Amino acid sequence: MKRYHIVKRDLLTPGRRIVFYLLAIAAALLLGALLLMMTGVNPLSYYFKMLTIGTVTDSGELSRLAYKQVENLIKVFVPLVLTSVALSVAFKMKFWNIGGEGQFLVGAVAAAFIPLKFGVIGNQALTLLLMAAAAMAAAAVWGGIVALLKVRFGTNETLMTLMFNYIALYFVALLGEEKAGWNVFLDPESQRPLFRSVWDFVTMPAITIGKFSLSWSLLFVLVLCILVYFYLKKTKHGYEISVVGDSIGTAKYAGMKVGRIIVRTMLLSSALIGLAGFFKLTSAGPLSTSLTDSVGWTGIVVAWLAKLDTVGIVITSLLISILRFGCSQASVTFGAVDSRFADLLQGVILFAVLAADFVIRFKIVKKEEA
Template sequence: MSKVKDPFVRIVKRDKIHPLLKVLFYCIAILAALTVGGVLLIAIGVNPLVLYKDMFTIGMLGSRFAYKSVEGLITIFVPLLITSLALSLSFKMRFWNIGGEGQFIIGALAAATVALKFGESMSSFSLLLLMFLSAMLAAGIFGGFVALLNVRFKTNETLMTLMLNYIALYLLRFFGETQAPWNFYLSDESVRPVFQKFAETAYMPTISIGKFSLNISFLFAVAICVGVYFYLKKTKHGYEISVVGDSANTAKYAGMNVKKIIVRTMFFSAALIGLAGGFYVSGAKVLSTSVTNNVGWTGIIVAWLSKLNTFAIFGVSLLISIMQYGAQAASTQFPIIDSNFADLLQGIILFFVLAADFFIRFKLVFRKSAKKQGGKAA
């Protein structure tokens, strides 16, 4: 496409783009993705219109409000939202924290440790507080350690956080699969290794609105969303993050302590993900080896689809949660479909959005305008 001599088409950065055109590009991308997904569905004999309708209404038909469905949706949505928000903090700094899975696990493990150790002996309020603080601290240190290595020795953070994901996962599995007298994570009653259920004091409180019971982690998640927005837009820390993200050198010349900013932000990022893990186990009332439900990976996709915009993250993580929950809900009607279809569709959407990004950032300049004698070629 781009030969050295006489290029037929050249890729040139756009100076600016009309916001409406930008929205149009993204709409085209999503429509194209849904079309490709639809073609795949037709190929396996599923009517895409029916499936999409089932998926995006999470099985709620007409105006009937399905309490259980919305409650289920919220349990998927809250961890994804908080994780994506947290990842956006480090991505803004161009620090590639792909260790969301591991940080989530460490947070969940820390919260579960507190819940199982002190569940009987503390009041609910102080127990929950201690669970969430230890989740944040443990995950924050787990992630901050990578940032420390990065600023001190230039250790590659992408690969390092990737390795830690699996180390954390197998640590969790070790606690979940090893039956031994010391292992308080497991239930005494079961013959097979099963995680011990928490005492009631460790349950995330819910607010009953009629038949609907709202898990208050949802309210915290919304508060975190607003908090992250103000942190990034209105505080000195937020300003420092954006300067480091634009250029670490600029930040250095401006007299900022870049190393400190990176370590601090990464600590916050990981701590928030750990908090999401703590919220999740407290809501689920028990630990599980598949506790993350891939939020560490999906969060990266969400953060990127949202262009790291805080409120876009809210919308996109809601959309992705609807797709995931909806795909499960639709599986009652279409046995072939399961949550893997949601993954597939997410992948397709992101491919098209990445392509749309290209047309937003760049424009194609054909030979005519690139070369003087190109008049004939056009």
């Protein structure tokens, strides 16, 4: 009798691995194209619209508002890349922080609290700095609790961070509904409860190049990515993270304080996600329950697609940002396609890449059995 067995295989060369991943992405886009054709949409023109993120008009010329579209893409990219990088720090340790959504919101709430309660403190720069610090501190506490429980009692962090997401989400929803003296988050001018924008007090500075204004947040975030890259690759902390991720037993045997490493790393991971919340708040307007734009979830996909590699995450974040923002732009032209086609495409791409992972890690051999 012949039986098929799944066996781990030797590492493929990077070149061959890249070929497999590219094939996977091509297959995913092809499937997307078939679905688009079924709704009567020309997939080529849809994909063109998506990849050019609305910078090209229907007549094929560069749109006069193209600079605006690039600015908007950056607004999507900045929170996503920072969240994904932050999540990868925890994932490297095999700590399942799926609480990005909650940490992001908690960070944004804390950041908003500073100007809405105290107004401008000193000057704009100082206020922004305090907001960023508040966002990081609050999110670190929100994520740190889970790490502490995990270390102390072995509480399942996947499920706990999941619960914390929804507690944070409905806390923000509550702030948006309760008009009261203590609630500084609402617009005092409005009769109906409405979140007040921090833009009444502060704006994120930007470098203007002609009409285009390049937000400082992009520069900050890219510097942070470089710092995280060196933190993970070149420092003792980074090494400890990867040892704990490989095997807690080994880490303990080597004399590492595993509990402290887990808590410290999770504090860092969630603080960075809180900072992403701060950047989103200052670039995209008032607090809301949909402020996260699902980066807490998308970030997990991005980190995984990029194999937790920091450089890979930056590139993948950019591509996924183009995909998501591009689909919302394309849905303006193609009314028959919902903008959340992006979710579908993103899911198909991830599954295709997971399948490619399998082909890269394992092979199927046929064995004769008696």
